[in-house]
Amino acid sequence: MSTVLDSRSFLRWCWRQLTSMRTALILLLLLSIAAIPGSLFPQRTQNPLRVREYFVNDPETAKWLDRFSLFDVYGSPWFSAIYLLLFISLIGCVLPRSIEHLKAIGAKPPITPKNLDRMEFFTEIEKVDLDLAEKYLKKKGFRIRRDIDSISAEKGYARESGNLLFHLSLVLVLIAIGVGSLFGSKGDAILNVGERFINTPTSYDILGFGKYQSEDSLPPFSITAKAFKAEYDPATNAPLDYTLTINTANPVGSLERDEVIKVNKPLKYGSTKIYLQANGYSPTVIVKDKSGKVVLDGPVTFLPQDGNLSSIGAIKVPDMDPQIGFVSSFLPTADRDLVRGGFSSYPEVLDPRLLISVWQGDLGLNTGVPQSVYRIDTSEMQRIGLKALVLNETYDFGEGSITFTGWKSWVNLQIVNDPGKGYALLGAILAILGLLISLVTRQRRVWIKQGRKTQVAGLAKNAIPGLENEINDLVKELSNER
Structure with a gap:
């Protein structure tokens, strides 16, 4: 036992x-x-x-x-x-305290101690009318417990309420994060202007599901990028605004409609939100083999490397024999100096260049090992050409030719379904509110006791300053009224 x-x-x-x-x-x-x-x-x-x-x-x-x-x-x-x-x-700490606090909200202040001289700022004055003292304390926001020969007053009870609200809000934030990780999903997809995105797993570049979510939980919709406009400050090159115009449709009986997505204005499909996350350029090229057959015709996505959208990318042509790869850079507004070499001096396309290094050999696409679509492993390849192309220029590298025909803007869409996000925001707001309440509220008790003289004393919770002045004002008021 x-x-x-x-x-x-x-x-x-x-x-x-x-x-x-x-x-x-x-x-x-x-x-x-x-x-x-x-x-x-x-x-x-x-x-x-x-x-x-x-x-x-x-x-x-x-x-x-x-x-x-x-x-x-x-x-x-x-x-x-x-x-x-x-x-x-947090649950075990805050919940019992919250229950006890709720029970005590309507309770009267504790009874007046027997020995007030042991309390803070003890003062004795000539006898006064307790009715006047009660009236003054109520005017100052105190809760009153009136006995025959004493008054027990308390205020600042909201301090504990704010403290508990803060901690309960943290619990709400934790629950919201848990709900989001279990029942949410998040994915990214790069979309060239003119292309269509259908909300299926194969359309994503990156896609992750919560533990209790699956591919079947994706809401059905499609998006076609119609136009993208980026505005920049000519003096600083800093972005001013991004605007993506799309055509969207829900296959379940919904008509097509045009929408606008901005950086802080996502498109909503129920609990799913579609954010405009990033942008860049996709140079369009035509690659031909020795016989003049077109083996590649279209845009290739490049990744920006700086604020002026100097971009790098890889143009891979596995259908040629031998295989050909172009290690490339795209400069929207080309410039050059002795230290940096080629670079872009402005993020808009004003004077574009496509810099290419032509490599011949095995691209490694059949090894079964995933590789980046933006880079080429040239360790087993041989360089056979180097060229800077202006718009509509063709370069013959011996095994074929490449023509730089233009460019398209691309946007990165982040598609998020986070059912706990709203609750997390609510929890954060309530936590800040509770913290402010607990910081600005001063909790204190004041006692007045009648005897041969009137005794006044108080107690400040957590040694918060200001009690002495409050008692001095009370004593002054009572002395004047006497």
């Missing part, structure tokens, strides 16, 4: 330690520290190619990093354990 009691006592002790505010703060600090590796190392759910590069460049180190789930931080057992412990700690 004693063993069972000891075990229960130990469990109660563990529960008290877990649900203490000190433990909750420690767990909150641990959670923020545990999230740091997620920004230092590439994550499989966001950038699988970078993770693969780690394994190629340093397989031993990558293997150890993978053992500790540093490539999948937010889904790792240790991160989930800290998250769940923090959730339990």
Whole structure:
């Protein structure tokens, strides 16, 4: 029997330690520290190619990093354990306090202590009328407990309400994050102007689902990028505005309609939001083989490298024999100096150049190993040409030819379904509100007791200053009324 009691006592002790505010703060600090590796190392759910590069460049180190789930931080057992412990700690700490606080909201202040001379700022004055004292304290916002020969007054009770609201809001934020990770989805897709996007898994460049979501949960809709306009400050080259005009349709009985997406104005499909995330250029080229047959005709997406949209990309032509790859750069407004070489001096297309380095050999597309569409591994290839092309210029590199025919703007659409986002926002707003209430509210108690003389004293919760002045004002008021 004693063993069972000891075990229960130990469990109660563990529960008290877990649900203490000190433990909750420690767990909150641990959670923020545990999230740091997620920004230092590439994550499989966001950038699988970078993770693969780690394994190629340093397989031993990558293997150890993978053992500790540093490539999948937010889904790792240790991160989930800290998250769940923090959730339990906050619930166990705040919920009982909140229940007790609700019960005590309508309660009267505690009775007047017997020995007021032990309280703060104890003062004795000649006898006064307690009715006058009660009237003054009520005017100052105190709750009153009136006895035959004493008054117990209290104000600032909202301080504890704000404190509890802050911590309950943190619980709401944690719940919202959990709901989003379990029932949400997030994906990115690059779309050239004129192209159509259909909301199916194969249309995404990157797509991740919550634990209880799947491919069948994607809402049916399609988007066609009709036009994209970027405005820049001519003096600073800084972007002023981005506007994407699209044509969208829902196959389930919805008519097509035109919509506008801006950086801070997403398109909504129920709980799914479509954000304009980034933009760049896709040079259009025509590649022909020796016989003059067209083997590639269309835009190739390039990645911007700076604010002026100097971009790099890879034009891969696996259908030629031998295979051909173009390591390329696109300069919207070409310029050049001795140090930087070729670069773009403005983000709009005013004087475009396509710089190409032609490589011949195996592109490595049949190895089964995924590779970036923006780069070419030239370690097993031979360079056979180098050229800077102006618009509509053709370059014959011996095995064929390439013509720079123009460009198209592309946009990166981020498509997010986060059912917990609204609750997280609400929790953040309530947390700030609760924190402000707890910071600006001064909780204190004042007692007045009749005897041979009138005794006045008080108590400031958490030693918050201002009580002395309040008691001095009270004593002054009572002395004047006497």
